[in-house]
Amino acid sequence: MQAKDIRVSIGRKDILHGVNFRAQPGKVTAIIGPNGSGKSSLLKAMTGEHDYTGEITLNGQDIRTMRPWELASLRGVLPQAATVAFPYTVTEIVRMGQMGGLAGDDPTLPARALARVDLAGFGPRFYSDLSGGEQQRVQLARVLAQVWDPSVDGQPRWLFLDEPVASLDIAHQFTVLDVARDFALAGGGVVVVMHDLNLTAMFADNVTVMHQGRIAASGAPADTITRGLLQDVYGCSIGVSRAPGKDVPYLLPQMRDTGVA
Ligand SMILES: Nc1ncnc2c1ncn2[C@@H]1O[C@H](COP(=O)(O)OP(=O)(O)OP(=O)(O)O)[C@@H](O)[C@H]1O
Numbered sequence: 001m002q003a004k005d006i007r008v009s010i011g012r013k014d015i016l017h018g019v020n021f022r023a024q025p026g027k028v029t030a031i032i033g034p035n036g037s038g039k040s041s042l043l044k045a046m047t048g049e050h051d052y053t054g055e056i057t058l059n060g061q062d063i064r065t066m067r068p069w070e071l072a073s074l075r076g077v078l079p080q081a082a083t084v085a086f087p088y089t090v091t092e093i094v095r096m097g098q099m100g101g102l103a104g105d106d107p108t109l110p111a112r113a114l115a116r117v118d119l120a121g122f123g124p125r126f127y128s129d130l131s132g133g134e135q136q137r138v139q140l141a142r143v144l145a146q147v148w149d150p151s152v153d154g155q156p157r158w159l160f161l162d163e164p165v166a167s168l169d170i171a172h173q174f175t176v177l178d179v180a181r182d183f184a185l186a187g188g189g190v191v192v193v194m195h196d197l198n199l200t201a202m203f204a205d206n207v208t209v210m211h212q213g214r215i216a217a218s219g220a221p222a223d224t225i226t227r228g229l230l231q232d233v234y235g236c237s238i239g240v241s242r243a244p245g246k247d248v249p250y251l252l253p254q255m256r257d258t259g260v261a
């Protein structure tokens with residue numbers, strides 16, 4: 001997918017100032033950047049939720065020319081915050097995703113999607129009774145049920161995930177990021193907004209860094225998550241090392257101000 005010269009304004013405020021972004025199927029592409037830098041706004045433009053100027057294509061097609069059902073069959077969206085106002089069960093919510101896409105009517109799909117996010121057996125429970133992290137994983141199961149097959153007739157499908165691990169414990173952060181990686185390995189495309197830079201370095205193939213509504217850098221984790229970036233974009237003096245045995249960047253909070261290269 002590609003976004004060219006994207007500008008978003010809300011009211012009188014310019015939020016994105018000409019953003020160019022690219023994500024490839026088969027890869028996990030992370031978007032990082034400080035609070036308010038425009039990550040969610042870019043995701044919302046790319047998923048058709050925000051008006052924008054510029055051009056956004058998904059599998060080579062301008063999303064403005066696509067019908068809502070075409071978009072729904074091609075990409076699932078996990079918003080940063082999802083509220084559910086009615087007393088739905090977990091299965092009902094996942095089934096809404098299934099019916100929104102073209103994943104078919106297989107009645108076993110919700111249970112399989114729930115098992116994928118470690119919520120086997122949660123189907124009959126009320127969503128409102130679940131913990132925050134459980135609710136977040138139900139929302140991911142809903143998105144998975146919408147675009148269950150990462151590639152259909154050679155055409156990739158896409159996951160757009162806005163901070164999918166934000167309220168998850170460490171084990172479930174891995175569960176969810178494994179889901180994202182498996183989706184990409186099976187030929188789908190994944191665009192994921194992240195804050196945890198170590199997890200990003202571990203899971204992302206490519207990283208785009210946003211800063212004040214613009215792209216500050218993009219490339220491999222080792223080329224983007226650097227000491228200079230942390231200083232320039234986050235205003236934070238933190239050393240960046242290498243993860244043991246791997247060529248990926250690694251940050252430790254106690255490395256603040258130590259001068260480690
Ligand atoms: N509906 C809106 N009305 C006015 N300003 C908005 C609106 N939505 C976003 N903004 C502003 O646009 C900027 C970018 O917001 P956005 O939600 O894209 O940031 P973000 O990078 O996702 O941040 P976070 O890490 O906190 O989620 C912020 O300054 C925000 O206040």
Ligand SMILES: [Mg+2]
Nearest residue numbers: 039040041080
């Ligand atoms: Mg956001």
